Amino acid sequence: xxxPDIIKPENLVYKRTNxxxxxxxxxxxxxxxxxxxxxxxxxxxEMGIQDKAIxxxxxxxxxxxxxxxxxxxxxxAHGRAPAIASAIQRLHPNHHTFTYxxxxxxxxxxxxxxxxxxxxxxNIVIIFVNNGIYGMTGGQMAPTTLLGMxxxxxxxxxxxxxxxxxxxxxxxxxxxxxxxxVTRQSVQTPAAVRKAKKAIRQAFENQKNHKGTxxxxxxxxxxxxxxxxxxxxxxxxxxNMMAKYVPGDIKVDGVKVR
Amino acid sequence: MAKELKLMKGNEAIAEAxxxxxxDGYFGYPITPQSEVMEHLMLxxxxxxxxxxxxxxxSEIASINMVYGGAGTGKKxxxxxxxxxxxxxxxxxxxLAGAELPCxxxxxxxxxxxxxxxxxxxxxxxxxxxxxxxxxxxMYVLAPASVQEMYDFVxxxxxxxxxxxxxxxILSDGAIGQVMEKLYVGDYVPRWTDEQIAEKAPWAAFGxxxxxxxxxxxxxxxxxxxxxxxxxxxxAKYRQMEREDVRFEALDTEDADYLLVAYGSSAxxxxxxxxxxxxxxxxxxxxxxxxxxxFPTKQIAELASKVKGILSVEMSAGQMVMxxxxxxxxxxxxEHFGRYGGIIPTPHEVLEALxxxxxxx
Amino acid sequence: xxxxIIIAGFGGQGVLSMGKILAYSGAMxxxxxxxxxxxxxxxxxxxxxxxxxxxxxxxxxxxxxxFDTAIILNQQSLDKFEHSVKPGGxxxxxxxxxxxxxxxxDINIYKVxxxxxxxxxxxxxxxxxxxLGAFLKVKPVVTEEFIEKGLQKSLPERHHKLIPANxxxxxxxxxxxxxxxxx
Numbered sequence: 059x060x061x062p063d064i065i066k067p068e069n070l071v072y073k074r075t076n077x078x079x080x081x082x083x084x085x086x087x088x089x090x091x092x093x094x095x096x097x098x099x100x101x102x103x104e105m106g107i108q109d110k111a112i113x114x115x116x117x118x119x120x121x122x123x124x125x126x127x128x129x130x131x132x133x134x135a136h137g138r139a140p141a142i143a144s145a146i147q148r149l150h151p152n153h154h155t156f157t158y159x160x161x162x163x164x165x166x167x168x169x170x171x172x173x174x175x176x177x178x179x180x181n182i183v184i185i186f187v188n189n190g191i192y193g194m195t196g197g198q199m200a201p202t203t204l205l206g207m208x209x210x211x212x213x214x215x216x217x218x219x220x221x222x223x224x225x226x227x228x229x230x231x232x233x234x235x236x237x238x239x240v241t242r243q244s245v246q247t248p249a250a251v252r253k254a255k256k257a258i259r260q261a262f263e264n265q266k267n268h269k270g271t272x273x274x275x276x277x278x279x280x281x282x283x284x285x286x287x288x289x290x291x292x293x294x295x296x297x298n299m300m301a302k303y304v305p306g307d308i309k310v311d312g313v314k315v316r
Numbered sequence: 317m318a319k320e321l322k323l324m325k326g327n328e329a330i331a332e333a334x335x336x337x338x339x340d341g342y343f344g345y346p347i348t349p350q351s352e353v354m355e356h357l358m359l360x361x362x363x364x365x366x367x368x369x370x371x372x373x374x375s376e377i378a379s380i381n382m383v384y385g386g387a388g389t390g391k392k393x394x395x396x397x398x399x400x401x402x403x404x405x406x407x408x409x410x411x412l413a414g415a416e417l418p419c420x421x422x423x424x425x426x427x428x429x430x431x432x433x434x435x436x437x438x439x440x441x442x443x444x445x446x447x448x449x450x451x452x453x454x455m456y457v458l459a460p461a462s463v464q465e466m467y468d469f470v471x472x473x474x475x476x477x478x479x480x481x482x483x484x485x486i487l488s489d490g491a492i493g494q495v496m497e498k499l500y501v502g503d504y505v506p507r508w509t510d511e512q513i514a515e516k517a518p519w520a521a522f523g524x525x526x527x528x529x530x531x532x533x534x535x536x537x538x539x540x541x542x543x544x545x546x547x548x549x550x551x552a553k554y555r556q557m558e559r560e561d562v563r564f565e566a567l568d569t570e571d572a573d574y575l576l577v578a579y580g581s582s583a584x585x586x587x588x589x590x591x592x593x594x595x596x597x598x599x600x601x602x603x604x605x606x607x608x609x610x611f612p613t614k615q616i617a618e619l620a621s622k623v624k625g626i627l628s629v630e631m632s633a634g635q636m637v638m639x640x641x642x643x644x645x646x647x648x649x650x651e652h653f654g655r656y657g658g659i660i661p662t663p664h665e666v667l668e669a670l671x672x673x674x675x676x677x
Numbered sequence: 678x679x680x681x682i683i684i685a686g687f688g689g690q691g692v693l694s695m696g697k698i699l700a701y702s703g704a705m706x707x708x709x710x711x712x713x714x715x716x717x718x719x720x721x722x723x724x725x726x727x728x729x730x731x732x733x734x735x736x737x738x739x740x741x742x743x744f745d746t747a748i749i750l751n752q753q754s755l756d757k758f759e760h761s762v763k764p765g766g767x768x769x770x771x772x773x774x775x776x777x778x779x780x781x782x783d784i785n786i787y788k789v790x791x792x793x794x795x796x797x798x799x800x801x802x803x804x805x806x807x808x809l810g811a812f813l814k815v816k817p818v819v820t821e822e823f824i825e826k827g828l829q830k831s832l833p834e835r836h837h838k839l840i841p842a843n844x845x846x847x848x849x850x851x852x853x854x855x856x857x858x859x860x
Contacts, residue, residue: 079530108524109523109524109525109526110523111523111524112389112521112522112523114385115534121536122536124530124532124534125532127530128524128530129523129524129530130389130520130521130522130523130524130530130531130532131521131530131531131532131533131534132384132385132388132415132521132532132533132534133415133532133533133534133535133536134381134384135381135384135407135408135411138377138378138381138384138408141373141377141378141379141381141382141385142381142382142384142385142388143385144371144378144382144385145341145343145369145371145381145382145383145384145385145386145393146385146386146388146389148341148369148371149340149341149369149385149386149389149391149393150389150522150523153523170374170375170377170378171374171377171378171381174373174374174378321704323697323700323701323704323710323712323830323831348716349716434716436740490716491713491739491740494713494714494716495711495712495713495739495740496697496700496710496711496712496713497709497710497711497712497736497739498704498709498710581738581740584736584737584738584739585737585738587737588737588738591737660738660740662738662741662742662743663737663738
């Protein structure tokens with residue numbers, strides 16, 4: 059029986075952030091995008107920067123991210139989010155422009171924009187969701203797809219001869235002088251989510267202090283693309299993705315720590 | 317307004333106009349024959365004078381997307397390039413048109429296809445006036461014929477861009493970009509304040525204030541019915557441009573027997589050819605479209621029923637001539653004369669073509 | 678009056694700046710002017726040329742192929758532009774390095790030993806102003822006071838101290854020019 063008397067501030071244990079809209083997310087059950095959206099939105103709320111936050115949504119699974127973040131947003135052409143964010147942050151130096159991009163968007167078609175924005179040290183936050191596959195278009199090979207991994211365009215598994223190597227773009231970006239903070243996180247456990255949120259907070263704090271580019275890679279499963287249950291997918295991610303894409307900080311306060 | 321005389325290249329005039337017209341940001345990539353635009357901006361350091369941002373991007377693709385970003389936040393932003401670079405920008409331009417973002421893109425045209433030549437050309441007329449990128453859209457296209465117009469049209473471009481929420485293109489060429497002429501410049505127009513942007517561009521994504529919902533800038537619409545409605549809305553804007561903002565210059569067209577139609581550099585050459593023709597006793601008029609989209613269709617249609625023939629003069633293999641023919645509706649003979657690949661026709665060649673193809677033909 | 682001029686020589690000879698000073702001077706004298714350089718790879722290490730038009734009327738085409746005057750500063754440019762001078766027009770050249778002098782008989786030909794003179798004076802930087810002086814002696818399209826104003830307008834402030842030397846070079850050019858062939 060519903061008891062309205064218990065709705066009191068002191069009884070509140072969880073509140074959905076108002077930096078997310080009421081729109082129902084289209085993401086597959088078990089996918090990491092929803093969690094990542096939530097922790098970004100919570101950070102924006104906690105920092106009190108909703109009126110200064112500008113989200114650049116990519117092309118990929120999170121193409122409709124602008125419907126979910128309750129902040130002013132722009133939908134980018136495929137891969138171009140870092141260029142768009144560069145201009146916006148330069149025109150609004152005290153705002154918080156951030157991009158939200160997948161592996162295909164950021165590390166394939168948008169590699170040029172990513173590298174140059176980071177190399178210029180643009181004072182932006184880049185959230186890079188790496189699930190090793192093109193989810194939206196139906197599970198084709200991504201630049202981060204692991205060797206041997208089966209996708210719609212590597213039906214016999216990714217092989218070097220045909221497809222080249224998986225791209226560790228995050229390690230590559232850490233070598234650029236313009237990046238101030240480069241980290242790799244994940245969201246498959248509550249502990250990992252808390253760490254990822256802390257990293258996102260760090261990125262936005264850096265931006266507030268005009269430190270240059272903060273880059274947060276977040277490993278996420280694509281259970282439907284990987285053809286696994288969500289639980290299996292997270293396990294597979296820990297055993298396989300994390301062997302190649304090792305979680306943790308790579309560059310902190312402009313200094314490489316790995 | 318106080319007017320100061322300067323001697324400037326067309327490209328420099330674009331840059332000078334940007335600073336003086338209250339432009340907020342320029343994003344570009346070097347390419348001949350328009351690199352002086354960014355060079356002049358970097359030399360002038362407008363960020364110290366007006367707060368204008370200038371950034372050399374890593375490519376034309378990045379440049380046009382920077383424009384998309386800036387425009388999406390309600391700022392007056394622009395880029396410039398030349399033909400091959402403008403081809404790279406087509407993706408960004410169709411997104412700008414789809415998302416209805418005001419901005420200015422300058423194309424200082426060189427000859428093509430491909431890497432082509434760096435010499436002046438007008439072979440990008442189709443690309444500029446018929447869309448260029450994918451999807452049903454148009455840009456408002458201004459064709460300057462002098463350094464002064466390069467300057468003035470930047471000011472005009474902001475008015476049109478924000479009136480219609482549309483990309484505006486200044487379609488110039490290597491000759492107008494490189495030539496130095498007298499230029500009268502006016503006072504500095506201040507950049508818009510945040511309050512002015514909020515008032516003039518309430519749709520823009522400049523950071524969500526508490527009083528309104530979040531603004532979204534996108535060209536994506538997965539619901540076909542809504543996308544069709546959006547297409548109707550865009551088309552209505554283009555029809556309004558045709559009704560309200562066609563610009564042209566008519567010289568001696570009232571009692572002309574023959575009409576030259578030419579824009580930009582070609583119009584200046586055609587004007588000289590017209591003088592030469594008059595010395596030979598021909599009655600020649602010149603209609604110079606200043607807007608290539610919307611095109612002065614009505615004016616050409618009226619003249620087509622009065623003159624004996626029309627020669628469309630272009631530095632291309634014949635692109636604008638198709639719009640002239642559509643306008644003339646077979647009421648008189650319409651022919652094309654062009655030199656291309658970076659070759660500029662001489663006034664004598666134009667007159668000879670008029671004699672051979674129209675007067676005697 | 679419309680005077681259509683081509684100035685051509687090696688890059689580094691001050692071809693473009695001579696044209697610019699001429700155009701500025703014309704503008705100061707309330708004339709219509711245009712200055713159109715060759716651009717692109719052509720200007721790297723090789724020849725440089727600029728067409729300058731000074732007119733009492735609106736200039737129709739800034740790009741021209743026939744000239745009232747050709748000011749020629751090397752052999753390549755002479756070979757390229759001798760035949761572009763309108764019949765009855767003027768060809769002015771510096772004989773330094775010219776192996777095949779101009780041969781046309783339907784134009785007026787002048788020469789000015791500006792390279793030699795500027796070397797003699799130890800002032801290679803005003804070489805182009807000596808040439809300009811020679812041209813103005815042959816065709817006084819702008820008057821002297823406006824040359825000074827043109828220099829003021831076209832040179833950055835920090836170079837204004839060089840204006841007297843430039844004006845002196847113009848005078849030198851005027852007295853140095855020789856007639857080669859007159860119609």
